[in-house]
Amino acid sequence: xxxxxxxxxxxxxxITQRLLGDILKQQGAEVNFFDNAVDALANIxxxxxxxxxxxxxxxxxxxxxxxxRKILEKHDVPIIFITAHDDDETVEETLDLSPYGFISKPxxxxxxxxxxxxxxxxxxxxxxxxxxxxxxxxxxVVINDKYTYVVSQMKLFEFDKPVELTRNQNxxxxxxxxxxxxxxxxxxxxxxxxxxxxxxxxxxRTLVYSIRKSLPDLPIVSHSKVGYSLKREK
Numbered sequence: 001x002x003x004x005x006x007x008x009x010x011x012x013x014x015i016t017q018r019l020l021g022d023i024l025k026q027q028g029a030e031v032n033f034f035d036n037a038v039d040a041l042a043n044i045x046x047x048x049x050x051x052x053x054x055x056x057x058x059x060x061x062x063x064x065x066x067x068x069r070k071i072l073e074k075h076d077v078p079i080i081f082i083t084a085h086d087d088d089e090t091v092e093e094t095l096d097l098s099p100y101g102f103i104s105k106p107x108x109x110x111x112x113x114x115x116x117x118x119x120x121x122x123x124x125x126x127x128x129x130x131x132x133x134x135x136x137x138x139x140x141v142v143i144n145d146k147y148t149y150v151v152s153q154m155k156l157f158e159f160d161k162p163v164e165l166t167r168n169q170n171x172x173x174x175x176x177x178x179x180x181x182x183x184x185x186x187x188x189x190x191x192x193x194x195x196x197x198x199x200x201x202x203x204x205r206t207l208v209y210s211i212r213k214s215l216p217d218l219p220i221v222s223h224s225k226v227g228y229s230l231k232r233e234k
Contacts, residue, residue, distance in 0.1 A: 002120065003027045003028060003029060003113075003116065003117065003120065004029055004049075004050035004051040004116065004120060005028075005029060005030060005050055006029065006030045006032070006047065006048065006049045006050045006051075007024055007029045007030070007031050007032075007049055007050065007051050007052070007053060007116075008031075008032050008034065008040065008044065008047060008049035008051070008052045008053070009021075009024075009031060009032070009033050009034070009052075009053045010033075010034050010035070010036075010037075010040050010052065010053070010054050010055055010058055010064060010067065011033065011035065011053070011055040011058070011082060012035040012036070012055065012057070012058045012059045013055075016055075016082075016105070017033050017035075020053065020112065021033070022109075023109045023112050023113065024112070026109075027113060027116075032047050032049065035058060035059045036058055036059040036060040036062075037058065037060050037061075037062035037063075037066070037067040037070070038060060038062075040067060040071075041067070041070060041071070044071060044075060045075075049077060050077070051077065051078050051079075051080070051100075051116065051119065051120070051123075052068075052071070052077055052078070052079045052080070053079075053080050053082055053103065053112075053116075054067065054068055054079050054080065054081050054082060055081075055082040056081055056082065056083055056084075056090055056091075056094075057084070064081065064082075065081075065090070065093050065094055065097070068081075068094075068097055068099075069097060072097060078100040078119050078120070078122070078123040079097070079099055079100060080099065080100050080101045080102065080103055080115055080116065080119050081094055081099050081101075081102050081103070082102075082103050082105065083102050083103070083104050083105065083195075084104075084105045091195040092195070095171065095174065095175075095192055098175075098178050098179075099192070100118075100119035100122055100123060100188070101115045101118060101119045101187070101188055101191065102115070102191045102195075103115050115187075118185060118187060118188070122184075122185070122188070125182055125183070139151055139152050141177050141180060141232070142232075143177075143180075143218070143219065143230065143232055143233065144217070144219060144232075144233035145233075146158055146159060146217050147163075147215075147217070147218055148160075149173070149177045151174075151177065151178070154170060154174050156170075156173060158215075163215070165211075166210075168193050168194075168207055169207065169210065169211050171192060171193045172189060172193055172204075172207055172208070172211070173211070173230075175188070175189060175192055175193075176220065176228065176229065176230035177230060179229070179230075180230055180232050181229060181230070181231060181232050182229055183223045183226055183227045183228070183229045184227050184228060184229065185226055185227040186201050186204060186226070186227050188227075189204055189227060189228065190203070190204055193207070208220060208222075208228060218230075219231040219232075219233055
């Protein structure tokens with residue numbers, strides 16, 4: 001599996017910069033470091049990174065989440081967030097950006113490499129279905145004859161009536177809708193739903209089961225030992 005050739009790291013801790021630099025360079029990647037939003041925005045077009053590792057807490061008035069939002073307005077680049085244990089609530093704010101993963105401090109070289117390889121595969125998979133995705137209404141996704149999802153409201157409708165979901169059920173469905181017809185792996189789903197809270201694959205299976213039980217006609221597909229997808233039937 002290929003590794004990104006050019007990686008931008010936005011991180012304000014020098015020690016963390018050095019550690020990431022060593023890890024990424026061992027994989028043959030060219031690394032460019034920034035510790036604030038102003039410099040990162042000023043250089044991203046010239047550098048044109050294949051991937052960004054973004055610390056949530058960085059120097060300056062603009063944090064990593066705000067910076068990521070600005071970047072994604074103009075650049076199609078996968079972003080992995082670097083988080084600390086006290087960032088649990090802040091991580092919730094990243095969900096609308098559809099992040100490609102999270103790396104928790106403290107981390108190991110293995111943690112970083114695995115996260116990047118998973119994100120790279122997901123990004124390549126997304127590229128393969130972009131032609132399908134562009135055909136979808138960005139606000140309303142018709143799943144089948146029964147269910148419609150309004151992205152801007154993060155709301156599922158059954159025959160035009162809103163469906164009541166729990167917070168975690170809606171997080172899961174939002175991620176599956178945003179990646180309609182694509183497999184979303186266990187790691188990404190768990191990190192987006194529960195943040196830094198340690199959860200096993202069984203917790204995710206239980207959550208999926210709860211949706212299937214109440215909404216049996218919602219086409220959530222299991223992919224053994226990989227993840228889940230939502231099948232668009234229209």
